[in-house]
Amino acid sequence: MNVEQIRELLTSLAVLNQQGEIPVQAYCMLVGNHSPELLADQLHQRWLSDEKFVNIAANIVLHIHKADKKNMALPSATLALLLNDYRNRLEVRSKSAQMFRNSVRTLFDMYPIYEKIDEYVCQCFIKPMFKSLDMLIDNNPEPQDIETMAVLLTRHGKRLNELNSFWIDNLITKIRAKLCSDDPAISSDLRRILLHVHDLWSFGWNELLIPEILTTNYTEETPSELPIQRKREEQKTEFFKP
Structure with missing residues (x-):
C-alpha cells in the first residue's frame, strides 16, 4: 500500500467516523x-491537522496491535x-x-491505548501529559488553549489525579487564578467550563x-451585583417595619 492509497483509506475512515462508530472491519x-x-507518518500528519482524527x-494503533500483538512496529513508530x-x-x-493543541489531545487519546499495549511503555506519557497541560494554561495562552486544557481535565482528570495528585492540584491553582482574574480572554462559556473542572476536583x-x-447555568447577573441588590431589599424591608 503506497502513500496515496493510505491517504485515501484514512480519508474514508474519517468520513465513516462522521456517520457514527467505525466498523471494526474497516480497520x-x-x-x-x-x-x-x-x-x-500519515497518521501523524492527520492528527496534527484535524482534531477529529485524533481518536481515529x-x-x-489499537486494532492493528490486536491483530498481531507481537508486532510492535506501528506502536513504536x-x-x-x-x-x-x-x-x-x-x-x-x-x-x-492548533497543531500543538492537537498533539496534546493525541497524547491523551493514545495513553489508554498504550496502557493496554504495555504497562511500562505507557509510563513515558505521564510527564508529557502534565507538562503539556501546563503549557496550555501558561505563557500567554489563547482562549482555545485554556478550553482544550479544561476539556481534557474534564475527561481525564480522575485518571490524572490517580497518577499524580500534586500536579493536578497545581493545575487547579492555575485555573482558580484564571477564574479570579479579569482576563478578557476568559469568556462566560469558558468560565463555566473552568468552574466545572474545579467542581469535579472538589x-x-x-x-x-x-x-x-x-451544575445549573449561571445567571447573567454578576456576583458583584448580587450583594448590592440583597442589601437594597433588606433596607426596603426595614423601612416598612412598623
Missing part, C-alpha cells in the same frame, strides 16, 4: 497491508512521533497553536457527587 483493511513507518488514529512532538513542543506551538472527580445547584 482490518490496514492490517498487514502497510509499512508501519509510512502509516505512522488511536483506534487504528507512533510513539516516536508523539514524543518527538513533545520534545519540540515550543517549536510546534510557535508554528501553529468532589473527587465524581460527576454524581456534584450538587445539582452547582
